[in-house]
Amino acid sequence: MPAVSRRRFDYAVPDRWRADIRPGTRVRVPFHGRRVGAWVVECEVTPPEGVVVRELTGVSGWGPPSAVLELAEWGAWRWAMPLATLLRVASPERNVRTLPAPPRPTQGQLTNGSGRARTTMARSLPAGVTLRRLPPAEDLLGAVLEVVASSEANGTSALVLVPSRGWAERLAARLRSRGVDVASSWAEAAAGWPVVVGSRAAAWAPVPRLGAAVVLDAHDYEDRYDASEVVAERATRAGAPCVLVSPCPTASQRVRYGPAEVPVRAEERAGWPALRVVDRRGADPRTGLLSEELVHLAHRVLPLGERLVCVLNRTGRARLSACKSCGALVRCVVCGRAVESTGSVLQCPGCGAQRPVVCAQCGSLRMKVLRQGVARVREELEALLGVRVGEVSGRPGDQAVPDDAVLVGTEAVLHRVRHAGAVAFLDFDQHLCAARFSAGEQALALLVRAGRLVGGRDPGARRGVGVGVGVGVGVGVVMVQTRLPDHDVLRAAVAGDPDLFTELDLRRELRLPPFSALAMLKADAAPALGDERVEVSPLGAGRWLLRAPDHRTLCDAVAPVHGGVRVDPLDV
Numbered sequence: 001m002p003a004v005s006r007r008r009f010d011y012a013v014p015d016r017w018r019a020d021i022r023p024g025t026r027v028r029v030p031f032h033g034r035r036v037g038a039w040v041v042e043c044e045v046t047p048p049e050g051v052v053v054r055e056l057t058g059v060s061g062w063g064p065p066s067a068v069l070e071l072a073e074w075g076a077w078r079w080a081m082p083l084a085t086l087l088r089v090a091s092p093e094r095n096v097r098t099l100p101a102p103p104r105p106t107q108g109q110l111t112n113g114s115g116r117a118r119t120t121m122a123r124s125l126p127a128g129v130t131l132r133r134l135p136p137a138e139d140l141l142g143a144v145l146e147v148v149a150s151s152e153a154n155g156t157s158a159l160v161l162v163p164s165r166g167w168a169e170r171l172a173a174r175l176r177s178r179g180v181d182v183a184s185s186w187a188e189a190a191a192g193w194p195v196v197v198g199s200r201a202a203a204w205a206p207v208p209r210l211g212a213a214v215v216l217d218a219h220d221y222e223d224r225y226d227a228s229e230v231v232a233e234r235a236t237r238a239g240a241p242c243v244l245v246s247p248c249p250t251a252s253q254r255v256r257y258g259p260a261e262v263p264v265r266a267e268e269r270a271g272w273p274a275l276r277v278v279d280r281r282g283a284d285p286r287t288g289l290l291s292e293e294l295v296h297l298a299h300r301v302l303p304l305g306e307r308l309v310c311v312l313n314r315t316g317r318a319r320l321s322a323c324k325s326c327g328a329l330v331r332c333v334v335c336g337r338a339v340e341s342t343g344s345v346l347q348c349p350g351c352g353a354q355r356p357v358v359c360a361q362c363g364s365l366r367m368k369v370l371r372q373g374v375a376r377v378r379e380e381l382e383a384l385l386g387v388r389v390g391e392v393s394g395r396p397g398d399q400a401v402p403d404d405a406v407l408v409g410t411e412a413v414l415h416r417v418r419h420a421g422a423v424a425f426l427d428f429d430q431h432l433c434a435a436r437f438s439a440g441e442q443a444l445a446l447l448v449r450a451g452r453l454v455g456g457r458d459p460g461a462r463r464g465v466g467v468g469v470g471v472g473v474g475v476g477v478v479m480v481q482t483r484l485p486d487h488d489v490l491r492a493a494v495a496g497d498p499d500l501f502t503e504l505d506l507r508r509e510l511r512l513p514p515f516s517a518l519a520m521l522k523a524d525a526a527p528a529l530g531d532e533r534v535e536v537s538p539l540g541a542g543r544w545l546l547r548a549p550d551h552r553t554l555c556d557a558v559a560p561v562h563g564g565v566r567v568d569p570l571d572v
Contacts, residue, residue: 002031002038002084010047011038012055020059022510023070026091028058039063039087041073059096062190064090069232070344070496072204078551079225080519080558080565083133086225087173090204092186099191103181125212125241129232131260135271135496136247137456138263140216141174143245147214148180148195150241153378156211157189158381160197161231163220172197203230203459210238218244219445222570232257247272247448250505251440252514265497270458272496273451273478279485289426289480289481290384297479298385302405306421309453310381310408311446313430314373325364330410333360374523375425378408392416414449423450432487436513436571440489444501447493450478457496511547513568517554520572521548523565545572 002009011029013021021027025040035057036571047053064072064087072086125147134140144160151158162168172182175195183193183205190206198205200223228244235242244253262268278293289312301308322330331354332339332348339346348353358365372380374393382389393410401407401416413456414423425431430451431443454476480490480561492501508515521527521544526536534557535547548554551567558565 002029002036007329007434008041010045010051010053014051014055016504017056017059022068024063026060026063026095027056028060029056030054032470033256038242039069039084039091041069041083053488060198061095062099062206063109064204064206065088065190067210067237067354068204069207071230073235074233075225075230077555077559078229079567080555080561081224088205089201090206091445096145096187096190099187102188102192103194103436106349125242125243127239128236128565129242129244129257129536131249131253131257131496132243132245133249133260133262133268134247135263135268135456136273136451137271137458138247140245141171143216143243144171144214146176147212147241147243148175148538151211152194154211156209157192157207158195158241159202159205159207159210159213159231159234160195161202161213161221161227162197162199163213163217165199167216168197168199175510200227203227203234208380210235210240213242215244217448218246219248219250219441220246226568228253247451248441248444248492248501250438251355251504255504257515266297269496271456272493273447273454274457274476275447275490275493276477276479277485277490277494278481278482280481281483281485288380289372290380291481294479294481295384295426295427297424297477298406301421301477302385302387304421306405306416307419309417309420309423309424309450310377310406311411311413311423311450312372312374312377312408313410314427322367323359323362323364324366326359326362328359328361330359330367341376343368374408381406381408411446411449414446415455420453422477422479423453424481425450426481428480428482428490429484432482432484432489437507438508438570439504440501443489444492444498447478448490454478476572517548517551518546518569518572519554519558519567519568520544520569521558521561527561529561531557533557539572 005281009029021040021043023040023043027038027040028035037060063302068090069087072083072090075081075086076083123214132143134143147160148158162171175182175197180195181193182195186206189196190208192208196202196205199220213229213231215228218228232242232244239552245259246253246509249258254260278291280291283291298308318547322328323558330339330346331349332353334348334351334353339348341357344357345354346357357367361366374391379389385406387406388404389406389408390404392401392407406416407413425446428443431446432439434442450474457476482490484490488501492498494511507513520539522542523544524542526538527542529536531553533548537543537545537547546554546558548557555567558567
């Protein structure tokens with residue numbers, strides 16, 4: 001299958017390469033007058049009568065094994081994706097022609113971190129998928145070692161998934177310090193190394209004999225595909241146990257894999273952060289986003305040498321402005337959208353048009369900010385506290401994290417900072433009231449991530465949080481500024497009890513996932529899918545919402561559609 005096509009093509013294998021060809025092998029083929037990379041998806045096929053088959057032009061090396069190839073075909077159907085996209089993720093970045101010899105079995109001997117060997121007793125993990133709920137401050141290394149010991153007892157490999165690459169590197173280092181052989185490359189994983197640790201892409205790792213799998217923070221894998229669902233499907237096919245660990249499992253996970261294993265109530269509550277809810281309903285509007293409670297928190301945190309992290313999920317200086325003279329909203333003269341203030345000019349985030357800071361209605365040069373961005377808040381916070389304030393936004397490779405005691409940024413700051421004394425959400429309502437059905441789940445997940453930075457409300461729970469995540473000591477507070485202080489998400493976080501936030505009844509009544517399957521399609525006209533069980537509703541601007549009673553019905557219906565389909569969209 002060529003990497004630039006959704007279709008499959010037949011090619012002849014020269015005799016000199018027959019021993020090297022197997023399903024999953026990466027090859028070079030002639031395609032439209034040029035040589036392109038491709039994957040062998042089937043061998044010993046008979047081409048259509050009358051078709052002249054061209055020969056392969058080269059063999060690049062190893063590719064995904066047969067089990068992963070079959071899994072990728074399922075994933076392409078499940079999320080309406082090109083198979084080549086998933087095969088590219090499942091393949092090594094550089095050509096691999098030989099595999100190293102795997103390490104010798106350790107006979108159940110791990111080290112305790114000090115270099116001395118200890119025997120690990122493997123708990124018998126049940127077959128199938130197990131959903132386990134652990135609080136944010138729980139050290140998850142124990143859950144990982146349990147899965148590693150289970151696979152080691154059978155002479156197979158364990159697959160460990162975490163949300164980010166940095167987390168994977170820290171976890172791998174902790175496992176190696178305990179005597180665990182962790183694969184450091186695609187070739188070692190394919191050779192049968194005992195443990196494979198990685199981020200989302202590791203769901204397609206070339207593990208030849210999967211003995212057990214664990215997914216940490218299973219709620220945090222929403223992407224073009226759900227990696228936690230991929231691992232669960234993979235373990236089910238291999239007959240291996242799979243443990244999904246999360247402080248706040250999603251509604252789909254609770255319905256599909258529940259009920260969850262939960263810790264003792266007191267232990268779970270102690271592992272959630274101390275949450276302070278600041279009710280802004282009666283606040284003086286002139287204070288903006290910087291409340292008196294926030295200033296008190298800063299004066300408590302900074303003298304202790306701790307870091308204060310402020311979160312506002314709006315970039316720029318001003319995301320919404322109005323004229324001080326006539327009160328008219330400052331909008332783009334081209335497309336009519338609200339424009340952003342980027343210093344000396346106004347810029348439209350939609351069409352990119354720029355113009356001077358002048359009111360189009362009355363010509364006034366004076367504007368007032370109705371909705372501040374991160375850059376503007378940083379300036380005001382710096383003036384208010386009298387200390388340097390760093391700004392963090394964008395992806396990890398975009399910029400280094402400033403070494404300042406106070407940081408302000410989008411939710412990206414929660415992914416890029418390792419520890420903090422306190423985290424303050426300046427406008428949490430933008431998460432609670434986001435225009436998507438999963439807004440509540442995602443808001444609770446943000447509180448979980450903030451809790452990883454500050455630790456649990458029990459001082460003893462702040463000694464080691466998560467996997468390889470350091471924490472501060474002495475403060476450990478998450479502050480939430482909101483006008484919805486009684487929201488179920490906040491009630492659940494305050495009590496340290498995720499069961500207080502459940503939308504299952506509401507989702508069942510509204511026919512939302514997990515009680516239906518959704519897809520979004522970009523097309524000029526309503527699609528004809530040929531299945532009356534799939535409802536088609538307009539979303540505007542050439543977008544259509546597809547709703548089916550289950551994923552099998554939905555995915556079968558959209559399979560003939562090439563491009564423009566997104567199954568399980570998050571923005572509806």
